Amino acid sequence: MSQTPPGASPGYSYKLFHRSDYSxxxxxxxxxxxxxxxxxxxxxxxxxxxxEIVFGRILPGAAVAIVFGVVVYAxxxxxxxxxxxxxxxxxxxxxxxxxxxxxxxxxxxxxxxxTQDPLLAWQVGIGAxxxxxxxxxxxxxxxxxxKAVTPRAGMLGTLCGIALVYIGAVPLAEVFEEPLxxxxxxxxxxxxxxxxxxxxxDMPAGLAALIVGxxxxxxxxxxxxxxxxxxxxxxxxxxxxxxxxxxxxxxNPELFLVLIPVQxxxxxxxxxxxxxxxxxGDRYPVAVCQVADGTGTMVGALxxxxxxxxxxxxxxxYKRMGAHAGYVVGVGVVIPLAAxxxxxxxxxxxxxxxAAAPVLVFVALSLIANTAQSVRPAHMAAVGFAxxxxxxxxxxxxxxxxxxxxxxxxxxxxxxxxxxxLTAALLQQGAHYTGHLALSQGAILTGLVWGAIVASLIDxxxxxxxxxxxxxxxxxxxxxxxxxALHWPSLGGPTGGYLVAxxxxxxxxxxxxxxxxxxxxxxxxEAAPQxxxxxxx
Numbered sequence: 153m154s155q156t157p158p159g160a161s162p163g164y165s166y167k168l169f170h171r172s173d174y175s176x177x178x179x180x181x182x183x184x185x186x187x188x189x190x191x192x193x194x195x196x197x198x199x200x201x202x203x204e205i206v207f208g209r210i211l212p213g214a215a216v217a218i219v220f221g222v223v224v225y226a227x228x229x230x231x232x233x234x235x236x237x238x239x240x241x242x243x244x245x246x247x248x249x250x251x252x253x254x255x256x257x258x259x260x261x262x263x264x265x266x267t268q269d270p271l272l273a274w275q276v277g278i279g280a281x282x283x284x285x286x287x288x289x290x291x292x293x294x295x296x297x298x299k300a301v302t303p304r305a306g307m308l309g310t311l312c313g314i315a316l317v318y319i320g321a322v323p324l325a326e327v328f329e330e331p332l333x334x335x336x337x338x339x340x341x342x343x344x345x346x347x348x349x350x351x352x353x354d355m356p357a358g359l360a361a362l363i364v365g366x367x368x369x370x371x372x373x374x375x376x377x378x379x380x381x382x383x384x385x386x387x388x389x390x391x392x393x394x395x396x397x398x399x400x401x402x403x404n405p406e407l408f409l410v411l412i413p414v415q416x417x418x419x420x421x422x423x424x425x426x427x428x429x430x431x432x433g434d435r436y437p438v439a440v441c442q443v444a445d446g447t448g449t450m451v452g453a454l455x456x457x458x459x460x461x462x463x464x465x466x467x468x469x470y471k472r473m474g475a476h477a478g479y480v481v482g483v484g485v486v487i488p489l490a491a492x493x494x495x496x497x498x499x500x501x502x503x504x505x506x507a508a509a510p511v512l513v514f515v516a517l518s519l520i521a522n523t524a525q526s527v528r529p530a531h532m533a534a535v536g537f538a539x540x541x542x543x544x545x546x547x548x549x550x551x552x553x554x555x556x557x558x559x560x561x562x563x564x565x566x567x568x569x570x571x572x573x574l575t576a577a578l579l580q581q582g583a584h585y586t587g588h589l590a591l592s593q594g595a596i597l598t599g600l601v602w603g604a605i606v607a608s609l610i611d612x613x614x615x616x617x618x619x620x621x622x623x624x625x626x627x628x629x630x631x632x633x634x635x636x637a638l639h640w641p642s643l644g645g646p647t648g649g650y651l652v653a654x655x656x657x658x659x660x661x662x663x664x665x666x667x668x669x670x671x672x673x674x675x676x677x678e679a680a681p682q683x684x685x686x687x688x689x
Contacts, residue, residue, distance in 0.1 A: 167476060168226060173482065179512075180244050185500070191210070192211060209456030210274070211385070221246075241434055244464035247459045247460070251462070252459050280401060299427060305538065308523040309603035319516040332372060334509060340364060340510075341357055366502060375504050383493070389454050389455055417597065419442050419445070419446070425441075429468075469518030545592035547588050551585070593636065594633030601624040
C-alpha cells in the first residue's frame with residue numbers, strides 16, 4: 153500500500169495546467185521565439201542558406217526536438233509531483249542560446265566561408281549536432297557525481313553570471329533602445345511579476361506586457377503584419393544528409409576541437425539548471441535530464457536542426473509565477489505549429505524585441521534572487537566570484553562585435569583582436585584584453601570551478617578546494633578552459649597559476665596542522681562597533 157509523502161494532502165493529484173501557466177508560457181515562448189528568429193536570420197543572411205533549408209529543414213527539425221524534450225520534462229514534472237505529493241514546476245526547455253552561437257560561428261560558419269556551400273554547411277551542422285547530442289547524453293555518466301561534489305554556490309553562481317549579462321543586461325539595453333515600447337512592457341512586468349500585484353481582469357502579466365508592447369509598436373510603426381513566408385513545412389528525417397555531415401566531420405577532425413568542449417559546457421549547464429530547480433524546491437534526476445537533452449539534440453539533428461537543446465536557465469522565475477507543466481506543454485505545441493506553418497517570421501515582424509525583452513529581465517532577476525536565498529550568506533562571495541568570468545565573456549563578445557561593425561562600415565586596415573600592437577594599446581587605455589580573453593574561454597566551467605574553490609575555502613574544505621583547483625589546471629592544460637581550442641597538455645598560461653594555487657591550498661594546511669581551521673579577524677561587518685555609537689563596556 154502506497155504511503156502519502158510527508159506534508160502531502162491525501163488524495164493529491166497533480167494538474168499539468170494551472171492558471172499561472174499562462175504568464176509562464178509567454179515568457180518561455182518569447183525566449184524560444186527569439187532564439188529561432190536569430191538563428192534563422194543568421195543562417196539566411198550571413199550563411200546564404202535558402203529558405204528551403206531554413207524554413208523547410210532547420211526550423212521543423214528544431215520543432216521536433218522541442219516536442220521531444222517537452223514530453224520528457226512534462227512527464228518528469230508529473231513524476232516529481234507524485235513523489236513529493238505537492239505541486240512542482242517543470243523545467244523549461246529549448247535551444248541552448250550560448251551553444252547556438254558556438255555552432256553558428258564555430259561549426260557552420262567556417263564550413264560556409266571555406267566552401268561557399270550552404271548545403272554542406274548545414275549537413276556538417278546537423279552532423280555536429282548529432283555527435284554533440286551523444287557527448288551531452290554521456291554527461292549522465294559523470295553528472296550525478298559532479299553534482300554531488302560541487303558546492304551549490306559554484307553551480308548557481310555561474311548561472312547567475314549568464315543571467316546577469318545575457319538574460320538581464322542585454323534585454324534591458326534593448327528596452328532602452330525603444331523606450332516607448334519597452335518601458336510600457338517593463339512597467340507591467342515589474343508590477344505583475346516582480347511586485348506580484350494584480351492587473352485588470354486578472355490578466356497574466358506576461359501576456360499583458362506583450363499585448364501592450366505590440367499595440368504601441370503598431371501605433372508607432374515599429375511592428376508590421378506580414379503573411380510573407382507562410383506555408384507548410386512538415387518535419388522529415390534527413391538521414392542521408394546527416395551521414396554526409398558526420399563523414400565530413402571525420403575527414404576534418406579539427407572541428408571536434410570546437411564541438412567537444414561546447415558539449416561539455418552543455419551537459420554542465422543542464423546539471424546547473426537541475427541544481428537551480430532543486431534550490432527552488434523541485435528535485436529532478438540530473439542523469440535523466442542530461443540523457444533527455446542529448447537525445448533531444450540527436451532527434452533534432454536527424455530531422456534537420458543543428459542546434460542543441462537543453463533544460464533552460466530560469467526555473468525559479470517560472471516557479472515564482474506558480475507555473476506547473478502547462479507552460480512547457482504550451483510551448484511544445486505553439487512553437488512547432490509556428491515552425492511547420494511558417495508563422496515564425498510573421499510573429500517576428502509583429503512582436504518587437506523591446507516588448508518581449510522585459511520578460512527575460514524578470515527571469516534573470518528571479519534566478520539571481522533565488523540563488524541569494526538558497527545558498528548560505530557566507531557563500532554569496534563564491535556566487536559573486538563565479539559570475540565574474542561571464543562579464544569577461546560579454547566584453548570579449550562585444551569587442552568582437554565592435555570590430556566587425558567597424559569593418560562592415562568600411563573602415564580599412566583594422567588589426568584583428570589579439571594583434572599585439574592593438575592589445576598593448578588597449579592595455580594603455582585600461583582594457584585588459586588578454587586577461588578577459590582567458591576568462592571568457594570556457595566561462596561557465598571557469599565560473600563553476602572558481603565558485604566551488606571559494607565556497608570550499610569558506611567552509612574550510614581545503615582538500616576539496618585543492619581538488620577543484622587541480623581540475624582547473626587539468627582543463628586549462630588542454631584548452632577546455634582558457635584556450636581557443638583543445639591542444640596537447642601545456643603548463644603555460646593559467647595552468648601554472650592553478651598549480652601554484654593548488655599547492656598552497658593542499659600543502660599550507662598540512663604545515664599549520666590543527667591551526668588550519670582557525671579563522672582570522674572577523675569580517676568588517678561582523679566586528680564589534682568602534683568609536684561613536686559603540687556601547688560602553
